[in-house]
Each structure stands twice: as structure tokens, then as C-alpha cells.
Amino acid sequence: MNKWWLVPLLSGALLTSGCNDNGSPVNELAKEGLADKYQSHFLVGTAISSWQLASPKKDYVNIVCNEFNVYTAENAMKWQRIHPEPDQYKFDLADKMFELAGQCGAQIIGHTLVWHSQTPDWVFEDEQGNPLTREALLARLKDHITTVMTRYKGKVKGWDVVNEALNEDGSMRDTPWLRIIGDDYLIKAFQFAREVDPDTELYYNDYNLNKAEKVAGAVRLVKQLEAAGVKPDAVGMQAHYSVFYPEIEEVEQSIQALIAAGVNVAITELDVTVLPQPSSVEAGADIASSAEYEERLNPYTDGLPEAQQQKLSQTYEALFSLFLKYDAHVDRVTLWGVDDGSSWRNNFPVQGRTDYALLFDRNSQPKPVYHALKRLVE
Numbered sequence: 001m002n003k004w005w006l007v008p009l010l011s012g013a014l015l016t017s018g019c020n021d022n023g024s025p026v027n028e029l030a031k032e033g034l035a036d037k038y039q040s041h042f043l044v045g046t047a048i049s050s051w052q053l054a055s056p057k058k059d060y061v062n063i064v065c066n067e068f069n070v071y072t073a074e075n076a077m078k079w080q081r082i083h084p085e086p087d088q089y090k091f092d093l094a095d096k097m098f099e100l101a102g103q104c105g106a107q108i109i110g111h112t113l114v115w116h117s118q119t120p121d122w123v124f125e126d127e128q129g130n131p132l133t134r135e136a137l138l139a140r141l142k143d144h145i146t147t148v149m150t151r152y153k154g155k156v157k158g159w160d161v162v163n164e165a166l167n168e169d170g171s172m173r174d175t176p177w178l179r180i181i182g183d184d185y186l187i188k189a190f191q192f193a194r195e196v197d198p199d200t201e202l203y204y205n206d207y208n209l210n211k212a213e214k215v216a217g218a219v220r221l222v223k224q225l226e227a228a229g230v231k232p233d234a235v236g237m238q239a240h241y242s243v244f245y246p247e248i249e250e251v252e253q254s255i256q257a258l259i260a261a262g263v264n265v266a267i268t269e270l271d272v273t274v275l276p277q278p279s280s281v282e283a284g285a286d287i288a289s290s291a292e293y294e295e296r297l298n299p300y301t302d303g304l305p306e307a308q309q310q311k312l313s314q315t316y317e318a319l320f321s322l323f324l325k326y327d328a329h330v331d332r333v334t335l336w337g338v339d340d341g342s343s344w345r346n347n348f349p350v351q352g353r354t355d356y357a358l359l360f361d362r363n364s365q366p367k368p369v370y371h372a373l374k375r376l377v378e
Helices: 050-054 058-067 092-104 134-151 176-180 184-194 212-227 248-262 306-325 370-376
Strands: 044-048 070-073 109-115 157-165 201-206 234-236 238-240 264-273 330-335
Touching: 044 058, 050 092, 070 092, 092 109, 109 134, 109 184, 109 212, 109 306, 134 176, 134 184, 134 238, 157 306, 176 184, 184 201, 184 212, 201 264, 201 370, 212 248, 234 248, 238 306, 248 264, 248 306, 306 330, 306 370
Parallel strands: 044 070, 044 330, 070 109, 109 157, 157 201, 201 234, 234 264, 238 264, 264 330
Antiparallel strands: none
């Protein structure tokens, strides 16, 4: 494999318009993609699913290579996948993403080192199944961060060090990390990460940061980390939004609050659902949330009507216009998925729905919203 991280990123059009028989991209001049259009403003990225890394499809790889210049693993670098057992690390899928990024001239975001979800129970327990001591869990955390970051040192733009540590009111979420280590577990995680790689960027990442109370909690975390000497380079706003919410003014106020705290902003997991929100589930991205399937919650099984296509385009245009307004501080906008068929919004918070949350349809074709976003910077 070429040492792509030693080579400057490709300028102008991204390269690839076809694939070898094994699914890897062929370097040929490609059309100007979305990332190229926004290259003077911010990076435009995508999340790549584990099943696509394991069995890449030609159309999917073409979109990834042509349209995006920074990649995030949807699940392949989370603890349960990359470190499933105490003495076992599995880097196979993550390595494939790095290979793809090398072939496409893209950068990588490491996601995520510390999270309460998708972390095996053994992480927090001793051999008898009892909760670990603070010292033992800190040692386990340091080993994980050191092992994973060392493998990819010098190959990653930045790391989501801690993911979703806040409640909706901005207080600290009750997790095993908090219960066993204490309030300083974020500080420790950032310190361990900074020790491994002094040159990479470090981020805090969360959803619903458009809410005033929650973004105030994120600002408090930034100040605490800064006082400990490990100030984040950026705060990631996940941006799992809807055509119905949030108000664009709320998003802008949160961006302003984070900039005032002295950090950049990354839009890390952007998608826009067109489907109704179940009344029993609070809007957001808590993967523990779920609601029962009802036909009224899945109204567009045969395709998205023109009126909803326009609403989707208008919502994305308003968001990207806002990001452009603050492009001096918005470092990256990452779509959470490549096309509608692979979007997690089809199954969250209701299993088995048909959503249209991304820029490419189920046939890997650009939707009207894609062309609308290109026109914003023409």
C-alpha cells in the first residue's frame, strides 16, 4: 500500500471514475465533486459503513472517491468492533478505510475513542464481573487509546476523543466512565490522547448541540479541558436534523457559542430526515431510543413527493448557507452516510422505514438537493 499520508492531497478534481474487479478505485480523472466545490471553505466528508468496507460496491466507491475528501468510519473504529475482547484488537475494517482514503486522496477522522454505547461490558468489569476500580479503568482506557492511536499515528486528521458525554440539560450523562472514574474522565481521555500524538487534532462530539442548555454544557467541558491543558481543537455538532426542526437560528446561536469559547466547529454527522418524529421519542440521536412501527410514521415507501424533495433541498441549503457564513471556523461538514439506502435513519428511531436523509438516492444517483448545494458555491 502506498504511504498516502506522505503525499499532498490531490487538488482540483478528485481522482477515480471506475473500479478494479476487487472493488478498489481506478485512478482516472473524475468530474468535479461536492468536496471540490467547497474546497476553499471546508472539508466535505462522509461516514462509511462496515458492510461497505467489507464488500465495497462500485457505485458506492465512486461516490465516496468523487464527492468527499474526509472519511469517518460509521462503526469500524468503535470499541466493540476494534477491541472486542481484552486481549484482542481487530483492525481489518479500519485498515480498509485507510486504504480507500489513500487511493482517493482523502483524510480520516478517528471515531471514537470513548463512548458509553457500543463498548463491551468487560471494559468496565474485572474477571469476576465486578466493577473495576478507578485506577484499573484508567489503565484500561489508556491502553486502548494508546494502542489504537499509535497504529494510525500520522495518518489521521483528528480524533473524536469523547462522544456524547452530556445529558440534554448540559449535565454529565450517567455512564460507567463517569461512575467509576469520576468527573475528570474526559480530561484523562484527552490527556492520554495528547500524549500519544501531540500533533493530531482532538475533538469532543455530541448531538442536539443546537439546544441552548446542551451547548452550554459543551462550552463548560471546553473550559474544563482548557484549564487542564488539553483544550479541544473543535467541538463536533452531530446535526441529525429534520425538515421540521431545528430552527436555523438555534444552530447559528450554538455555532456562535462554540466559536466564542475558542474552538472550531465540525459538523460531524449531518443527515436530514423527512419522516415524522414519533411522539414517544425525543428528537436526537440517542441510539437507546426506539418506537414501534406505525404506517403513519412511514409515509413515503413509494418515493419522495416533489414537495418533500423541495423541502429537503431548502433545509440543506439553509444549513450549508449557515456553514458558509462561518467557514472561517467551520472546519468540516460530514454527511452521516453515502446514500439513502445506507442511512441509519431508515431504522432510527423506528425500524424498517424508508427515509431520504442524504444527497444520493438508493440507486447511487444525485438527488435535487445535491445539485442545489453545488449551486450555492457557483
